[in-house]
Amino acid sequence: MMMQSFLIRTGDWLRDHARLIRLLQWLVVLVYGFLLIVPACLPLPGDSARILNNLTLFAQFVFWGIWWPFVLLSMVLFGRLWCGVLCPEGAMSEWAARRGLGRAIPRWMRWGGWPFVAFAMTTVYGQMVSVYQYPRAVLLVLGGSTVAAVAVGFVYTRGKRAWCRHLCPVNGVFALLSKLSPLHYRVDEIAWKTSSAAVIPIRSVDCAPLMPLRHMKGNSGCHMCGRCSGHREAISLASRPWGEEVVVQAAKDSGGWQSALILYGLLGIAIGAFHWTGSDVFVAVKLWLADWLANHSILWPLDDGAPWWLLTHYPEVNDSFSWLDGAVLIGYILGAALLMGTVLGLLLAASVRLAGPWRPQRFHHLAQSLIPLAGCGVFLGLSALTVTLLKVEGVALWWVMPLRVGLLAGATLWSLNLGWRIVGGWQGRRVVAMPPLILALAWVDASWWLMWWA
Ligand code: SF4
Known part of the structure; x- marks a missing residue:
């Protein structure tokens, strides 16, 4: 019981501190941009270079030694909290979408095979250019993905994350891992209906990955940003048994591309x-x-x-x-x-x-x-x-x-x-x-x- 109320308050806290989260996102963008661009302009490290005295090795350690493995781990622990609160690419794509052309998401982008194809192509290409070893390759692969995210954000949707939902190379992997998480935003169907009947003003929710809030059952597409916490007094951050979504929900929504x-x-x-x-x-x-x-x-x-x-x-x-x-x-x-x-x-x-x-x-x-x-x-x-x-x-x-x-x-x-x-x-x-x-x-x-x- 105490745990549930702590989680509800955590979700509400995320909702009420959107400005702070945005500030945090831009801080991550700055650090990410610095570690992406500056090492690519420096000579390759010599034999005596170490993580603490060479920026290229430091960036390599941060990107591949800490960032990627622990972002994957965070998916299993907290769902896609990384995507909603810290991811620099998602933040920039959403920022561009607020200022862009606002076009509708085209049919080709909705193709269900993108999570597999984008992951496969990025992984193989990363090996071809030795992305784990060389900063220019990192700039090309990660930076290229970021530029694409901003461009897609600028052209499609008004303030949403079309890139994250459909094209991000790790979207599919994050969607799978987050199914294991013991945290999710639970929708109370009865409370939702009751709030529809009540004559109270209901604010709209700016859900960046375009989740169907009322019928949201799983964690796969949710970025855990908390913006919908308390919506119609029906949505709240809650716990569930580890892997429950895989056993119950995946019976219906698993498919060939997954x-x-x-x-x-x-x-x-x-x-x-x-x-x-x-x-x-x-x-x-x-x-x-x-x-x-x-x-x-x-x-x-x-x-x-x-x-x-x-x-x-x-x-x-x-x-x-x-x-x-x-x-x-x-x-x-x-x-x-x-x-x-x-x-x-x-x-x-x-x-x-x-x-x-x-x-x-x-x-x-x-x-x-x-x-x-x-x-x-x-x-x-x-x-x-x-x-x-x-x-x-x-x-x-x-x-x-x-x-x-x-x-x-x-x-x-x-x-x-x-x-x-x-x-x-x-x-x-x-x-x-x-x-x-x-x-x-x-x-x-x-x-x-x-x-x-x-
Ligand atoms: S459903 Fe949308 S608004 Fe709610 S937490 Fe998930 S991403 Fe955020």
């Missing part, structure tokens, strides 16, 4: 992107192809003169990709995605069929049970860079491996629990359906074992 993002995106493309730098297969295929090309006197693919905005090109630090490197890199990531996603899809399909009659919606629902393990993998993959940077700083890291094992084990059990509860709702053969799901979880864990231990 499954593609989980199976081929987070558990496929992302894993391929984290794996390739340490992969023996990648090296073997590249050497074999290089040999074959040389033997056939086809030498242009071995040339490493591609521009830096297409493929990594930093001859001053002996790091330049040839056309062959780029092709094998893309092939490796897409091949890994195809392998991971297809094996997982087949195992999930087997679970669905063993539980009872085949229904595509059941397949999509069960795919959502993998969200904890998929999210944990991306967190671990990104935090690998944090670990590498801390190692150079001489920080003791004996605790990292046990922590990784603990997180993977916890996420695996959470996914298994969600799968058990989802299949339980089908009134089918629950126990028989579990072995393929367990194999699917083991398949994902094996890919991390390959990366960390094998």
